[in-house]
Each structure stands twice: as C-alpha cells, then as structure tokens.
Amino acid sequence: MTDAAVPTARPHRASLLADDARMKRRKAAETRFRLYGLSAIAVSLATLAIMLWTIFSDGVSAFYQAKLTFPVTLSSDLLDPMGNGNRDEMVKVTTVGYNKLLTRAFEAELAAKGIDTGELSNKDVNALISKDAAGDLRAMVLANPAVLDTTITAKMLAAGRIDGYLKGRVTMQTAERDGQISPEQLQFADRLIDAGILSSQWNWDFFTNPDASDQRPEAAGLGVAILGSLYLMILVAVMCVPVGVAASIYLEEFAPKNRWTDLIEVNISNLAAVPSIVYGILGLAIFINFMGFPQSSTLVGALVISLMVLPTIIIATRASIRAVPPSIRDAALGVGASKMQMVVHHVLPLAAPGILTGTILGLATALGETAPLLLIGMVAFVDNYPSAPVEGFLDPATALPVQVYGWAQRADPAFIERSSGAIIVLLAFLVVMNVAAIILRRKFERRW
Amino acid sequence: MDDMRIVERTVNTKASKISAKGVQVHYGATHALKDVDVEILENTVTAFIGPSGCGKSTFLRCLNRMNDTIPSCRVDGSITLDGENIYDPRVDPVRLRARVGMVFQKPNPFPKSIYDNVAYGPKIHGLARTKAELDEIVETSLRKAALWNEAKDRLASPGTGLSGGQQQRLCIARAIATSPEVLLMDEPCSALDPIATAQVEELIDELRASFSVVIVTHSMQQAARVSQKTAFFHLGNLVEYGETGQVFTTPQDPRTEAYITGRIG
Numbered sequence: 160m161t162d163a164a165v166p167t168a169r170p171h172r173a174s175l176l177a178d179d180a181r182m183k184r185r186k187a188a189e190t191r192f193r194l195y196g197l198s199a200i201a202v203s204l205a206t207l208a209i210m211l212w213t214i215f216s217d218g219v220s221a222f223y224q225a226k227l228t229f230p231v232t233l234s235s236d237l238l239d240p241m242g243n244g245n246r247d248e249m250v251k252v253t254t255v256g257y258n259k260l261l262t263r264a265f266e267a268e269l270a271a272k273g274i275d276t277g278e279l280s281n282k283d284v285n286a287l288i289s290k291d292a293a294g295d296l297r298a299m300v301l302a303n304p305a306v307l308d309t310t311i312t313a314k315m316l317a318a319g320r321i322d323g324y325l326k327g328r329v330t331m332q333t334a335e336r337d338g339q340i341s342p343e344q345l346q347f348a349d350r351l352i353d354a355g356i357l358s359s360q361w362n363w364d365f366f367t368n369p370d371a372s373d374q375r376p377e378a379a380g381l382g383v384a385i386l387g388s389l390y391l392m393i394l395v396a397v398m399c400v401p402v403g404v405a406a407s408i409y410l411e412e413f414a415p416k417n418r419w420t421d422l423i424e425v426n427i428s429n430l431a432a433v434p435s436i437v438y439g440i441l442g443l444a445i446f447i448n449f450m451g452f453p454q455s456s457t458l459v460g461a462l463v464i465s466l467m468v469l470p471t472i473i474i475a476t477r478a479s480i481r482a483v484p485p486s487i488r489d490a491a492l493g494v495g496a497s498k499m500q501m502v503v504h505h506v507l508p509l510a511a512p513g514i515l516t517g518t519i520l521g522l523a524t525a526l527g528e529t530a531p532l533l534l535i536g537m538v539a540f541v542d543n544y545p546s547a548p549v550e551g552f553l554d555p556a557t558a559l560p561v562q563v564y565g566w567a568q569r570a571d572p573a574f575i576e577r578s579s580g581a582i583i584v585l586l587a588f589l590v591v592m593n594v595a596a597i598i599l600r601r602k603f604e605r606r607w
Numbered sequence: 608m609d610d611m612r613i614v615e616r617t618v619n620t621k622a623s624k625i626s627a628k629g630v631q632v633h634y635g636a637t638h639a640l641k642d643v644d645v646e647i648l649e650n651t652v653t654a655f656i657g658p659s660g661c662g663k664s665t666f667l668r669c670l671n672r673m674n675d676t677i678p679s680c681r682v683d684g685s686i687t688l689d690g691e692n693i694y695d696p697r698v699d700p701v702r703l704r705a706r707v708g709m710v711f712q713k714p715n716p717f718p719k720s721i722y723d724n725v726a727y728g729p730k731i732h733g734l735a736r737t738k739a740e741l742d743e744i745v746e747t748s749l750r751k752a753a754l755w756n757e758a759k760d761r762l763a764s765p766g767t768g769l770s771g772g773q774q775q776r777l778c779i780a781r782a783i784a785t786s787p788e789v790l791l792m793d794e795p796c797s798a799l800d801p802i803a804t805a806q807v808e809e810l811i812d813e814l815r816a817s818f819s820v821v822i823v824t825h826s827m828q829q830a831a832r833v834s835q836k837t838a839f840f841h842l843g844n845l846v847e848y849g850e851t852g853q854v855f856t857t858p859q860d861p862r863t864e865a866y867i868t869g870r871i872g
Binding site: 487490 | 671673676678700701702703704705708709710711713716717718727728731732778781784785
C-alpha cells in the first residue's frame with residue numbers, strides 16, 4: 160500500500176451539539192413512532208374504560224333489590240288444614256293459599272301502621288308484592304314446617320316495577336303509560352318507603368335464584384347459570400387437560416417429524432381458528448342427534464367446548480414444552496434416563512407453569528363462550544337446578560354468557576339491568592381465573 | 608506448553624475399551640464423519656482435537672448413542688464396548704448411557720438440589736437400595752468431582768445456584784455417580800474461566816484411575832496437558848491418531864502439523 164492511497168482531506172465534521180437536517184428527520188420519525196404506540200394504548204384503555212363504565216352503570220343495581228318487610232303469621236288453619244304437620248298434606252296448599260295469607264298480612268300491617276292507601280283497591284295494593292313472593296314463602300314453609308303458627312318477619316320481593324321505581328328506571332311519567340303500574344301506586348310506594356316497609360337491599364337471590372319468567376324480572380337470578388358454568392369448567396378441565404397434555408407431549412417429544420405430523424400440526428392450528436358456532440353444529444349433529452345425549456345438558460356443552468379449547472391448550476402446552484432448554488433433555492438422557500423418565504422427571508415440571516397458564520386461559524375463553532351452547536340448547540329457559548354431579552352433568556342447565564344473551568333479548572328493561580349484572584359476575588370469574596394463572600405461573604416458575 | 612512433559616507421557620495400558628471401525632455418520636445429505644477407526648484404551652484420557660465442524664463432537668456423541676436423539680442422523684460402521692456392538696438392535700441406549708457417561712459443553716445441572724442432581728442417575732438405575740447407600744454414592748461422587756468440600760453444607764440448595772466451574776464439576780459428579788466405565792466430555796471447559804478449567808483438568812487426570820475419559824477440546828494446550836492419546840479430526844476425517852506426545856511433537860500428517868502450528872483451523 161502506498162501513501163498516496165491514504166485520503167488526506169479530512170471529511171467535514173459537524174458539531175455534536177447541533178443536529179443536521181437528516182438527524183432532525185430521524186428524531187421526528189422516532190417521536191412519531193412512539194406516539195403511534197402511545198395513542199394505540201390510549202385508545203384501548205379508553206375503550207376498556209367505556210365498556211366497564213357502561214356495564215357497571217347498568218349492572219350494579221342488579222345486586223340490589225326492592226323488598227317489602229312485614230310480619231306474617233303462618234297460621235296452620237290455612238297452611239296445614241289437616242293440622243298434623245304432615246308435609247305430604249301441606250303440599251296440597253298451593254301458592255294461591257299462601258298468596259291469600261301474604262296479602263292479608265300485608266293489609267293488616269298497613270292498617271296497623273296507619274298507611275293511607277288512597278283510592279287504590281286492595282288488588283292494586285297487593286300488586287306491589289312480587290308474584291314470586293307466595294311461591295318463596297311456600298318453599299320456605301315446606302322446607303321447615305316448624306315455622307307454622309309462628310310470626311316471622313317476611314322479606315318479600317317487591318314487584319319489578321316498584322324495584323325499577325327505587326332504581327330510577329320507572330318514573331311517574333312512564334307509569335302513566337304503563338299497564339302494570341299507576342302513578343298512584345308509586346305514590347303509595349313512597350309512603351311505604353317512609354314507613355320503612357319498602358327498602359332496597361343487598362340481593363343474594365341474584366346469585367342463587369334460577370331464571371324467572373318475563374313477568375317476574377325481580378325474581379330472576381344466576382343460580383342455574385353459575386352452577387352450569389361451574390359444571391362446564393369442571394368437565395372441560397377433566398376432559399381437556401389430560402388429552403391436551405398427552406397429545407402435546409407425544410407430538411413434541413416422541414412423534415417422528417414427517418409429513419403426517421406436519422399435517423397434524425397444521426390441522427391443530429386450523430382447528431384453533433374454526434369459528435365456535437361450527438363446533439356448536441358439530442356438537443348438535445354428533446352428540447345430540449347421533450349419540451343421543453340429553454339436550455341442554457352440561458355434558459354436551461362441555462364436550463363441544465372441549466373440542467373447541469383443545470387446540471388452544473395443545474398449542475400452549477407445546478410451546479411451553481419447547482421452551483424447556485434442550486440441555487436439560489441432554490443431561491437427563493446423558494445419565495441414562497429413558498425418554499419417558501426424561502419427560503416426566505424433567506420436561507414436565509419445567510413446562511408446568513406454562514401448561515397451567517395455557518390451560519387456565521383456555522378455560523377462561525371456554526367460560527365466556529356462547530355460540531356453540533346456543534346450538535345445543537343450553538339457551539333454554541331452565542328454572543330447575545341441575546342435581547349434584549355426576550347425574551347433574553346430564554341435567555339441563557344454562558351458562559353465564561348464555562344467560563346474558565337470554566336476558567338481553569327480553570322486552571322488560573329490568574332484564575337489561577340483570578343482563579349487565581350477569582356480565583359483571585362473568586367478568587369477575589374471568590378476572591379470578593386470570594389472576595390465578597398469573598399467581599400459579601409466578602409460584603411454579605423455575606429458572607435454569 | 609510443556610513439551611518435555613508431553614514426550615514423557617506414557618500410556619500404561621494396551622487394553623481396548625471402545626473400538627470404532629469404519630464409522631460413517633450422515634446428517635440427512637451431509638456426510639459428517641468419513642470412515643473413522645479409533646481404539647479408546649482403558650484408564651486413558653483420549654483427546655479429540657480439530658477445527659470447528661470437523662466431526663469430533665459428532666463422533667463423541669456416537670459413543671453413547673446421543674446422536675439417536677437427532678432424527679436425521681444415521682450411523683454406519685461398528686462401535687463396540689468391551690466387544691459388544693453398541694448399535695446392535697438389542698442394545699437399549701438407556702443401559703449403554705449408564706456405562707458411558709457424558710459431560711456437556713455448557714454446564715447443565717437440573718434445576719433441582721445438588722443432592723438430587725447427583726442422586727438422579729443412581730436412583731433411576733436402581734444402584735442404591737437404601738437412603739444411606741444413596742447418601743454414600745452422592746458423597747463419593749462429589750468427592751471425586753472435587754466438589755464435596757464446597758457443597759457438603761448446601762446439598763439441599765439448587766444446583767443452578769452454583770458458579771459455572773462448580774456447576775460443571777456437579778455435572779461431572781452426576782455423570783460419575785452411575786459408575787460409568789467411560790466418561791465422554793464435550794468441551795467441558797469452554798464455558799469456564801482459567802481457574803475452573805485448571806480444577807477440571809486436574810480432576811480429569813484423577814478420574815483416569817477409574818475410567819476411560821474421552822475429551823473433545825478446542826484448546827490444544829488442554830489436549831496436551833490432560834491426554835495420553837490424541838486424535839486429530841479434519842473435515843470429517845480422522846487424520847491422525849496416536850500418543851499425545853508423538854502427535855504434538857512429530858506429527859505424521861502435514862495437516863496435523865499445519866493445525867498444531869496454527870496454519871489451519
């Protein structure tokens with residue numbers, strides 16, 4: 160190399176303190192890039208906030224319910240005409256009999272407290288009591304005949320319109336156009352509130368009651384739906400986890416890599432992308448029409464949802480098995496562990512947190528799944544609780560998201576409130592499951 | 608490099624432990640090892656040297672059939688351990704690997720306690736009937752691996768919490784806990800600092816009393832320091848195999864000489 164080849168002219172060097180045009184463009188581009196990200200996050204947070212606000216403003220009131228509190232004497236003359244306390248005899252007294260007792264007690268209480276009923280007829284006065292109240296009282300007495308001939312302080316559901324009045328949904332203006340309630344009744348309700356008979360109370364029934372008919376929104380609850388969702392989760396977990404984990408282990412650790420396993424792999428990914436309604440049709444055709452499992456049962460629902468969730472669980476499990484460092488496999492094989500020992504002793508424990516998280520997140524999607532359940536009849540009106548497992552898995556039930564859908568369809572605005580309340584319960588379940596996934600992951604995570 | 612010492616190094620046994628004849632290895636279409644013949648002697652440290660990708664690790668992994676885990680790998684030729692063909696279909700690689708242990712390039716202790724790391728091999732092979740026997744195996748193995756004094760008070764703490772050199776000695780302890788007859792080491796010191804390397808090398812020399820040791824190394828100094836026999840691989844061929852002193856001082860093949868003097872590699 161000669162000296163002539165060495166460049167002698169030094170290139171112009173700009174000051175480090177001042178940016179040239181090119182540098183300014185780069186900086187501007189970088190700022191824009193950051194802003195895109197920030198605005199994306201802002202948009203999603205705003206959407207989340209709006210969604211939560213809507214749901215909570217509509218739904219929180221579902222957890223409170225207007226109730227009438229007044230003493231009721233459960234006279235055995237009416238409720239136990241044979242006078243022997245025999246349950247079989249008492250069953251013959253229908254809700255009509257209980258209703259009579261209840262309205263009499265209500266009227267007596269009004270008279271005792273000197274509450275002016277105005278120009279309302281007795282029928283209009285008693286219309287403030289929910290149509291469900293007599294049935295409730297009857298169930299209570301039949302469950303415990305010892306209360307006969309005692310005076311209890313009954314907390315009876317008020318009619319749906321009265322509940323709406325307390326929550327601001329029903330006003331004097333709407334009452335004028337409403338066939339089910341009149342402004343006079345609302346004024347009467349005001350007097351009941353003043354007298355301490357009518358009040359809004361925490362609504363445990365919302366969690367325990369079954370669904371109710373269109374005329375009785377005040378009695379509708381999530382009991383069957385929560386139980387149904389719980390059954391679904393149990394069944395899905397029992398069916399999905401062993402199958403999913405076994406399939407993943409086989410595909411990841413044992414299967415030869417050839418055209419067939421490639422095909423299986425592609426199809427697992429495809430299955431994860433199949434719309435859930437398609438699984439519903441499949442379930443209807445195979446499990447109900449062909450195999451003859453009972454309609455609306457949690458077993459069929461769980462089978463369908465399992466088919467839907469399995470690909471997700473397999474993909475998550477395979478990913479976490481693949482994330483176990485190969486050096487651990489070498490180490491196990493190197494000391495003479497068999498392939499099964501390698502998997503059971505070393506790979507699975509290390510992959511467990513990932514498998515758990517994947518499974519819980521898969522179950523969480525399953526919990527929120529609606530479409531396939533509609534097709535297999537879990538959308539039906541179910542007002543009987545399914546019995547305890549295992550037979551209960553064959554009983555008709557509904558699930559939380561389906562209940563949301565069912566209530567949202569009804570005409571009475573009282574059901575919109577219930578629907579939002581059900582969404583809150585569903586979201587609470589989902590949050591609990593996701594938090595459980597995070598905690599389990601933290602707890603079992605091991606470093607290597 | 609202490610050349611004088613190498614020359615004086617002698618092999619004091621002629622008994623063959625592993626004998627490889629005409630070994631060919633293919634990875635799919637790649638011909639990774641071509642016609643390799645090697646005799647591994649008892650109670651001897653044999654070093655495999657050569658540039659990267661020359662097939663020395665591949666050959667090492669043939670000796671305990673770790674290549675079985677690579678689906679595209681095909682091994683031809685014969686490798687015998689004490690006269691028995693290890694690629695015979697009746698041979699279960701699990702039993703082979705209990706007799707031919709292995710230490711890997713990167714220390715890879717299980718994410719378990721130090722005790723469990725060492726006890727794992729004896730447990731799965733049923734070498735200990737009682738807890739006391741197992742304790743004894745763990746202690747002896749850790750002593751042989753020169754880790755006992757550092758680890759005896761923390762047997763229950765995780766093996767991954769040790770330093771790199773300690774982890775590698777733990778892996779050696781784990782490998783010798785199944786009382787193998789041959790110990791394969793794939794660049795055991797490449798992830799270690801010079802002090803840890805010196806400890807491991809010293810260890811290798813002590814282990815020679817009980818096992819045949821086969822070590823793959825990139826460091827010619829290390830090969831010269833620890834081995835009695837050296838094999839030089841180049842581009843999938845076994846170029847030269849002989850006593851370490853002879854290979855390093857009077858190599859027969861020009862390629863060996865070129866590699867040792869730093870002209871290829």
